[in-house]
Amino acid sequence: MELTDPHTLVLDEATSLLDPSTARHAERAMAAARADRTVISIAHRLHTAHDAGRVAVMEAGRIVELGSPADLIAADGPYAALGRSWHGA
Known part of the structure; x- marks a missing residue:
C-alpha cells in the first residue's frame, strides 16, 4: 500500500465551510476517491452522514x-x- 493510495481515509469536517448544495456536489466528486476504501468522516451536518453505512x-x-x-x-x-x-x- 502506498501513501498515495491509502486503504483508509479520515475526513474531518471536509465540507464544513461549504453550503449544503456545494457540499453535496463535492461529496459526489469525492466518491471515486473513496471507492474500495474505508472512510471515516467526522461531521456535524446530517447530510454528510446520510449516505454512510454506519x-x-x-x-x-x-x-x-x-x-x-x-x-x-x-x-x-x-x-x-x-x-x-x-x-x-
Missing part, C-alpha cells in the same frame, strides 16, 4: 448510538431528533 452519534465524548442512518431514524433516538431539528420539525 453512523456513530456522540454526546459529551461518548458514542450514544451506532447504526445505519435508517436504523437510527427508526430507533427514534438522538440521531432522529437531530434530523427533526435539522428539518425544522
Whole structure:
C-alpha cells in the first residue's frame, strides 16, 4: 500500500465551510476517491452522514448510538431528533 493510495481515509469536517448544495456536489466528486476504501468522516451536518453505512452519534465524548442512518431514524433516538431539528420539525 502506498501513501498515495491509502486503504483508509479520515475526513474531518471536509465540507464544513461549504453550503449544503456545494457540499453535496463535492461529496459526489469525492466518491471515486473513496471507492474500495474505508472512510471515516467526522461531521456535524446530517447530510454528510446520510449516505454512510454506519453512523456513530456522540454526546459529551461518548458514542450514544451506532447504526445505519435508517436504523437510527427508526430507533427514534438522538440521531432522529437531530434530523427533526435539522428539518425544522
